[in-house]
Amino acid sequence: MESRNFHFSSALTPDGWRDDVTVAVDAAGMIAAVTAGRREGHHIKGIALPAVPNVHSHAHQRFMLGLAERAGPGADSFWTWREVMYGFALRLSPDDLQAVAAQLYVEMLKSGFSVVGEFQYLHHQPDGSPYDNPAEMSLRCMAAADEAGIAITMLPTLYAHGGFGGQDPVAGQRRFINGSERFLAIYQRLLAEAKGHKLRRVGISPHSLRAVTPGLLREVIDGIEAASPIHVHVAEQTREVDDCIAFCGRRPVELLMDQFDLSPRWTAIHATHMTADETSKLARSGAIAGLCPTTEANLGDGIFPAVDFMRAQGAIAIGSDSHISVSPAEDLRMLEYSQRLKDRTRNALASGPGQSTGRTLFEAACRGGAQSMTQPVGAIAAGNRCDIIVLDENHASLIGRGQDAALDTWIFSGGNACVKDVLVAGRHVVKDRHHFNEDTIARNFRAAIGRLQS
Helix, strand or coil: CEEEEEEEEEEECCEEEEEEEEEECCCCEEEEEECCCCCCCCCEEEEEEEEEEEEECCCCHHHHHHCCCCCCCCCCCCCHHHHHHHHHHHHHHHHHHHHHHHHHHHHHHCCCEEEEEEECCCCCCCCCCCCCCCCHHHHHHHHHHHHCCEEEEEEEECCCCCCCCCCCCHHCCCCCCCHHHHHHHHHHHHHHHCCCCCCCEECCEECCCCCCCHHHHHHCCCCCCCCCCEEEECCEEEEHHHHHHHCCCHHHHCCCCHHCCCCCCCCEEEEECCHHHHHHHHHHHCCCCEHHHHHHHCCCCCCCCHHHHHHHEEEEEECCCCCCCHHHHHHHHHHHHHHHHHCCCCCCCCCCCCCCHHHHHHHHHHHHHHHHCCCCCCCCCCCCCCCCCECCCCCCCCCCCCCCHHHHHHHHHHHHHHHHEEEEEEEEEEEECCCCCCCHHHHHHHHHHHHHHH
């Protein structure tokens, strides 16, 4: 790509809102300069924002969208949903996963995400035997990201056990299971595939302290690069907390912090059920809380203590997880509304009197997401990649709105329909709401669904 300039009517920059903003982009897709009050280059009409990183995705779960919303004969819970999910997960071929993931990634882009953190644990064939290339399924997610033009931080999942203390895995987990040697072979292959690619990063995702012993995790961490991010599910469900206490006398977040020196390279996914002390310590550690509010609501997980965590200067990011909804606006809205419902208040997460709640949450998710993904995004600023979304100022929800009011309206009312254009590394991947490759990707997705449903 040759260097070029983009001009936006209005843009949110690290220096605040600016009008008539020209963004100069170099040949590598990085922002060389941001200049306000200057009209130069390709004009994209609308309100420009930094694109949002999606830090937690299980792409294979996009296939089961809406198919787990029937009440069972007993009490439904996360654990009964998990059994349904295992049934779907056992069916996807590599071709199916790539087709489903590519469709999902188009949906992410059109909603305002430009980076996906793929927490990928379908490593093996349906019978549990390895593919000839042990990284086959993760490579298919990378290929899907290329098809869609989205940036990806690939997070192959370390999964060895079925419960705390090294319990044997259940049959539904047979596609997930690896020891350290085989897992590190997957990691190294992905690292080689990401080398020199401007949109790819690689980390790891120990599934949870249920599925990975501290000793195994230390062995794997010793075998990866020091800059690689580490993502882990923790304290999503109260049963998980109870099982952890029964096993070792400590709660999951407490156990994680006791066993590992958490730092900004770590992302604690969910961290829903924490004591006040755990909340404060996690915030001070510099680790990101990777929140998935719509999935957490769908699964009945509980409510993250966001007010206390953010008041303690804790860093957050958002992800769409099971993809029951793919929308940064909806996830941020759900995060705020959960606090309002819990505390019977309003504007719970605004940064102070008179401050925009939407802007507080949006900027926090962009900062935390960039850190979590180890991607140079999160702000329209020189030195960052040119990942930008543009809201349609003529959308009915946004007419007469500008600056923080437009941002609040997008998050709390307008949603995905307000997103008009998306740039990733300066490439116009969504233009006037149409993705450059969506027709081909949709055909492949329909074919995969046909195969899977048959």
